[in-house]
Amino acid sequence: MPDPYISAVGLSPIGSTDLTGRDLFTAALTEAFEGLPPPADVVDAVYVGNQSELYEHQIMYGTIVAEWCGLRFAPAERVEGCAAAGALALRHAVRDVRTGTHDAVLACGIEKMTAGGSELATESLSAAFDRPLEQRAGVTAPSQYALLAQRYLHETDATEEDLAKVAVKNHENASRNPRAQFQSEIDVETVLESDYVARPLKLFDCAPVSDGAAAVLVTNEEVASTLGSSDEQVQVSGVGAASNNIAVAERDLTFIEGANVAANRAYDQADLSAKDVDVAEVHDAFTVCEPLLAEAVGFAPRGRGFESALHPSERSAEWTDVRLSTSGGLKARGHPIGATGLAQAVEVYEQLTETATSDRQVPDARTGLLVNEGGVADAVTVAHVLTTEGISNE
Amino acid sequence: MPDPYISAVGLSPIGSTDLTGRDLFTAALTEAFEGLPPPADVVDAVYVGNQSELYEHQIMYGTIVAEWCGLRFAPAERVEGCAAAGALALRHAVRDVRTGTHDAVLACGIEKMTAGGSELATESLSAAFDRPLEQRAGVTAPSQYALLAQRYLHETDATEEDLAKVAVKNHENASRNPRAQFQSEIDVETVLESDYVARPLKLFDCAPVSDGAAAVLVTNEEVASTLGSSDEQVQVSGVGAASNNIAVAERDLTFIEGANVAANRAYDQADLSAKDVDVAEVHDAFTVCEPLLAEAVGFAPRGRGFESALHPSERSAEWTDVRLSTSGGLKARGHPIGATGLAQAVEVYEQLTETATSDRQVPDARTGLLVNEGGVADAVTVAHVLTTEGISNE
Numbered sequence: 001m002p003d004p005y006i007s008a009v010g011l012s013p014i015g016s017t018d019l020t021g022r023d024l025f026t027a028a029l030t031e032a033f034e035g036l037p038p039p040a041d042v043v044d045a046v047y048v049g050n051q052s053e054l055y056e057h058q059i060m061y062g063t064i065v066a067e068w069c070g071l072r073f074a075p076a077e078r079v080e081g082c083a084a085a086g087a088l089a090l091r092h093a094v095r096d097v098r099t100g101t102h103d104a105v106l107a108c109g110i111e112k113m114t115a116g117g118s119e120l121a122t123e124s125l126s127a128a129f130d131r132p133l134e135q136r137a138g139v140t141a142p143s144q145y146a147l148l149a150q151r152y153l154h155e156t157d158a159t160e161e162d163l164a165k166v167a168v169k170n171h172e173n174a175s176r177n178p179r180a181q182f183q184s185e186i187d188v189e190t191v192l193e194s195d196y197v198a199r200p201l202k203l204f205d206c207a208p209v210s211d212g213a214a215a216v217l218v219t220n221e222e223v224a225s226t227l228g229s230s231d232e233q234v235q236v237s238g239v240g241a242a243s244n245n246i247a248v249a250e251r252d253l254t255f256i257e258g259a260n261v262a263a264n265r266a267y268d269q270a271d272l273s274a275k276d277v278d279v280a281e282v283h284d285a286f287t288v289c290e291p292l293l294a295e296a297v298g299f300a301p302r303g304r305g306f307e308s309a310l311h312p313s314e315r316s317a318e319w320t321d322v323r324l325s326t327s328g329g330l331k332a333r334g335h336p337i338g339a340t341g342l343a344q345a346v347e348v349y350e351q352l353t354e355t356a357t358s359d360r361q362v363p364d365a366r367t368g369l370l371v372n373e374g375g376v377a378d379a380v381t382v383a384h385v386l387t388t389e390g391i392s393n394e
Numbered sequence: 395m396p397d398p399y400i401s402a403v404g405l406s407p408i409g410s411t412d413l414t415g416r417d418l419f420t421a422a423l424t425e426a427f428e429g430l431p432p433p434a435d436v437v438d439a440v441y442v443g444n445q446s447e448l449y450e451h452q453i454m455y456g457t458i459v460a461e462w463c464g465l466r467f468a469p470a471e472r473v474e475g476c477a478a479a480g481a482l483a484l485r486h487a488v489r490d491v492r493t494g495t496h497d498a499v500l501a502c503g504i505e506k507m508t509a510g511g512s513e514l515a516t517e518s519l520s521a522a523f524d525r526p527l528e529q530r531a532g533v534t535a536p537s538q539y540a541l542l543a544q545r546y547l548h549e550t551d552a553t554e555e556d557l558a559k560v561a562v563k564n565h566e567n568a569s570r571n572p573r574a575q576f577q578s579e580i581d582v583e584t585v586l587e588s589d590y591v592a593r594p595l596k597l598f599d600c601a602p603v604s605d606g607a608a609a610v611l612v613t614n615e616e617v618a619s620t621l622g623s624s625d626e627q628v629q630v631s632g633v634g635a636a637s638n639n640i641a642v643a644e645r646d647l648t649f650i651e652g653a654n655v656a657a658n659r660a661y662d663q664a665d666l667s668a669k670d671v672d673v674a675e676v677h678d679a680f681t682v683c684e685p686l687l688a689e690a691v692g693f694a695p696r697g698r699g700f701e702s703a704l705h706p707s708e709r710s711a712e713w714t715d716v717r718l719s720t721s722g723g724l725k726a727r728g729h730p731i732g733a734t735g736l737a738q739a740v741e742v743y744e745q746l747t748e749t750a751t752s753d754r755q756v757p758d759a760r761t762g763l764l765v766n767e768g769g770v771a772d773a774v775t776v777a778h779v780l781t782t783e784g785i786s787n788e
Contacts, residue, residue: 046637051453052447052453053446053447053448053521054447054448056525057520057521057525057529058521058525058529059445059446059474059476059521059522060474060475060476060521060522060640060768060769060773060774062474062475062637062774063475063637063638063639063640063768063769063773063774064524064640066637067637067639067640067644071637072637072638072639073636073637073638073651073652073655074636074637075635075636075637076475076637076774077473077474077475077482077635077774078473078474078475079471079472079473079474080453080454080456080471080472080473080474081454081456081457081470081471081472082453082454088471095493095495099489099493099494099495100493101489101493126451127447127451127452127453127454128453128454130458131450131451131452135451135452241469241470241471242467242468242469243440243456243457243460243461243465243466243467243468243469243470244457244466244467245457245461245466246454246457246458246461257467258467261467374454374457375454375457379454379457380454380456380457380470380471
């Protein structure tokens, strides 16, 4: 059986909005199904990634999304692994199609984070930490990631300026992405002069709080062939998921092992390796994540991931030629928690179908990697390999 | 490929406890794996049903459970469909084994509801209602189910006394189940004289608020054959899931259509029908649910489900011989939301393996049905058909 297809994608506005979770989902769904038959005529089942009921006091998003699609009596549910919820939803859709369980499945992600300001977001995200070992100490997400960043700067040649360059590169990419939350470029000084949130991480090292929703339609070959030509669709060739110990103190701070395991599972299933990847969206919740993940998934040698913001020709020789976070990443595209993993899929879909805006389109991109994480770093990681392949209606 | 097996089950204490969610899970896991190899030597992946982060301010229960099992780097996640979360977890485990994705998967459910008293439980459960149409009107779960009960008493010959008999029967069953939250029998007068919560539902028509966890190990034939003899294991022969419109006002109050669809899907997959079912756990969050579900899943003719508390010989001729909620049901076994669907599986597993206490064991029980619902009634329903079948090591 051919690999499952991504036949359509949609993304809501991302940022601080007046929209509810359903409004955001409606925007994503409408874009995904533009020019296609109604969702109820195509979709067999629904998975919804959603992190927290604290924002909207609403659970049961599976049922709500199914109803919004006109899918009465369809199987539908919410999946949750904090910020990996979106990729967990995509993984279910891919597995249902791959195993022949369903012909077409909608994976979506929804988060309405700005309703209660940054205080509520901080409170909500802290629920992903281990309660006995971490929450009770009063740690926040930036302070947890600062542990990783301190260690990374200690163990490698990287400096705060190198981390700042990640933010600058991702803002530059976002400035070319009309979907991004931040549309303006920044410079290294702006990052370095911004206030420390948790040393060494400063305000501009941190992804923002964002509202947003994304929808990704996964289909088998038969359905895919009815929905468009092969150059409008991509294939999901590999999927890997891995959990790791919940508490940061019980993990390796210098190597994101769970991401390594998840990515290798995805590469193995796709029969590809890191060097085959042309474009990748990695989970840059904080700037330090991008170098750490570049090392974990095999793009960069250990200790040199901080060159991720450099042009491929300027990086160490052992680096691959991958282009990272062309969307602007979590840092600048925005980070609507439960939707982020699917927003990553939207970007790589656009890169592989050559529908990205011309000034951010990577030429000849044929293979993409999505790395979506939940909890601090790799408490859970989901990796997907997307490829361009022909379908039989060619 | 043979149907997936349930090779082991475990259940924590259910009720108002001093235990955390992890403690409850540990109790369930320990029971399930008594006499078996350690979980990490058996289990490939984990799904955790859990309704609400409000109780413990803890999400990421997939990762936590995987770590508690010693399963570093295993795929693990939380699934949520309010009170159907447990059966959604079981459904994933069954599908992963059926499709050959994994050899052995742990489905578990965890809810620590009593931490904040009944006020927090009421607040938490209301998040399952439609926010614009229902939550903002201030409705509670009893008031939502009272709408169904009022209509049922209006449309049928049932009386409040008939509903009271459901509570009496389920307390009687619970008094024979050492795992049940309520261990004492009650009489019809006790129910009828209890205070109205939402007319016509009285205190004793309502399931309690409960802490609890359950663990169910789903395996393929090869793993099952290493874990015990065939009479210690049952098979999952059919699974069905269906969502329905989120708001009660947008559904048929007199017939639980989603449960009908889900059960029929499960029967079709199992190639069985309602009349083949010997024992069933149906989702009696309120007494009126048992008659409504008995009609929806084909045990009772329309309008006669309220005879569910009667001995089969006293029911209308069109009734099947099924025995309902031998555990005591949600009403008296207890209703730890995310664990309930798996507590149902524990009871039917015990009935089919003839390991229930002798005074509640149904003789010659060969086929069982689980009906687990989330939201008010059938906002989402998951049905499983369990059967006793030999495995090849016999």
